[in-house]
Amino acid sequence: MSESTTKLVATPGQTIGPFYGFALPYEKDSQLVHRAHTGSIRLHGVVTDGNGSPIPDSMLEIWQADERGEISRETGSLVRDDHTFTGFGRVAVDNVGHYTFTTVNPGATEQGKAPFISMVVFARGLLNRLFTRIYLPEDTEALANDPLLSSLPEERRKTLIAEREPNGDLRFDIRLQGEGETVFLTYPGI
Amino acid sequence: MSDATAQDEAFDGETFDDSHVLDPAATADSQETINQEITDIHEAYRKGVEAGEAQERQPRIDFAPYRSSLLRHPTKDLHHADPETIELWSPAFGERDVHILESDLTIQHNGEPLGERIVVQGRVLDGDGRPVRNQLVEIWQANAAGRYVHKRDQHPAPIDPNFTGVGRCITGPNGEYKFTTIKPAPYPWKNHHNAWRPAHIHFSLFGTDFTQRMITQMYFPGDPLFPLDPIYQAITDQDARDRLVATYDHSVTSHEWNTGYRWDIVLSGSNRTWMEEGEEH
Numbered sequence: 001m002s003e004s005t006t007k008l009v010a011t012p013g014q015t016i017g018p019f020y021g022f023a024l025p026y027e028k029d030s031q032l033v034h035r036a037h038t039g040s041i042r043l044h045g046v047v048t049d050g051n052g053s054p055i056p057d058s059m060l061e062i063w064q065a066d067e068r069g070e071i072s073r074e075t076g077s078l079v080r081d082d083h084t085f086t087g088f089g090r091v092a093v094d095n096v097g098h099y100t101f102t103t104v105n106p107g108a109t110e111q112g113k114a115p116f117i118s119m120v121v122f123a124r125g126l127l128n129r130l131f132t133r134i135y136l137p138e139d140t141e142a143l144a145n146d147p148l149l150s151s152l153p154e155e156r157r158k159t160l161i162a163e164r165e166p167n168g169d170l171r172f173d174i175r176l177q178g179e180g181e182t183v184f185l186t187y188p189g190i
Numbered sequence: 191m192s193d194a195t196a197q198d199e200a201f202d203g204e205t206f207d208d209s210h211v212l213d214p215a216a217t218a219d220s221q222e223t224i225n226q227e228i229t230d231i232h233e234a235y236r237k238g239v240e241a242g243e244a245q246e247r248q249p250r251i252d253f254a255p256y257r258s259s260l261l262r263h264p265t266k267d268l269h270h271a272d273p274e275t276i277e278l279w280s281p282a283f284g285e286r287d288v289h290i291l292e293s294d295l296t297i298q299h300n301g302e303p304l305g306e307r308i309v310v311q312g313r314v315l316d317g318d319g320r321p322v323r324n325q326l327v328e329i330w331q332a333n334a335a336g337r338y339v340h341k342r343d344q345h346p347a348p349i350d351p352n353f354t355g356v357g358r359c360i361t362g363p364n365g366e367y368k369f370t371t372i373k374p375a376p377y378p379w380k381n382h383h384n385a386w387r388p389a390h391i392h393f394s395l396f397g398t399d400f401t402q403r404m405i406t407q408m409y410f411p412g413d414p415l416f417p418l419d420p421i422y423q424a425i426t427d428q429d430a431r432d433r434l435v436a437t438y439d440h441s442v443t444s445h446e447w448n449t450g451y452r453w454d455i456v457l458s459g460s461n462r463t464w465m466e467e468g469e470e471h
Binding site: 007008009010011012013014015016017018019020021022023024049050051053055061063064065071072073074075076077078079086087088106109110113116117118120122123124125126127128129130131133147148151152156176177178181182183184185186187188189190 | 247248249250251253256258259260261262263264265266268269270271272273274275276277279280281282283284285286287288315316317318319326328329330332338339340341342343354355356358392394400401403404405406407421422424425429430431433434455456457458459460461
């Protein structure tokens, strides 16, 4: 039901620059759920550059389904009430490039599908945003059948699969360049 | 240079920590060197287009004249993915998230900020021309002296106690947004010797699909710093660069109050099945 048949050309992106810190972060931005929420986990990792050095001025966002695989349509991400799950989170990395979200494991949005969290990466020095996916490591059969993962060579595939730590947390590092470079995605229409 | 300062410099090479003691390493290259690099890349691009290669629409992420990009761009091609489930939806924002007064950056303090009061307005559209309704737009910017309210911005220009430079709004039924603010000034940075950014306002945008998420910068028409700026020039195509420049619009200017600029933003194509839109109204 298109209102126009003319395809418009997208506006170019630009770097987030160094000075977003007073503008984009907000209270509880990285807390999709309260830490005391049953089933809450920490999703964390480090953002590094082509030398393997941590990037201290990167901002990450995640967007995910809830534990039952349902996609939230709730507003309120900017004014967390600790009860509404909106599925969206934002975090500015710390001085050593480390980030932490408090969230839940997303459920599969369709039966048999490998659950993943969508992530977008911004940084000073990065001229346009980068998209990636954070897959949960558990459902190995679903991972093996996943169309995106299947289209990648083994050593690159693993850059998209988070590591489960003994306490249940998820570890996912983002390497912008070089050895173990994270797979970044482009979609039709971009 | 103290250890603390050295650490700050290494940590934060793009900001202006210590303006009167410039780090020689960070400022070794001249503007002429940067200009030549930009010219060479653009020339190669133009020849490619003449030879039948596709026009570029987005910035290069590997653009050496912007020195900070050297170690921060992926070297492997972006991998084509068919968007699935969560990627076909976007987080929802609404009146709960943003107060209506947040779109006026000139009334956030007790007094009036200094500078040229402007209105910037336009529409957010998707690649099919559909308005992006009820979606979050965030902006941030320097003040009229070229200074950000950011602890790492040490450019010796005055902070304006009446201007923070942060705004938000939710788009209307036709995708429209409107901010009242102060025209930002250019400011120096450390990419090379005597490097200055053209005046700009940062924009952060969401679409109907998370794959449309983007952050960009809006510029003002006729800025003499355009040819010298490696961030703006990382977009190799002139038509594409022009899409980041607002238009002066006298119908947005209001009598004895503000000048006006218009800037429409087009997000990438949506991959949603739009039959659902009618139900959502």
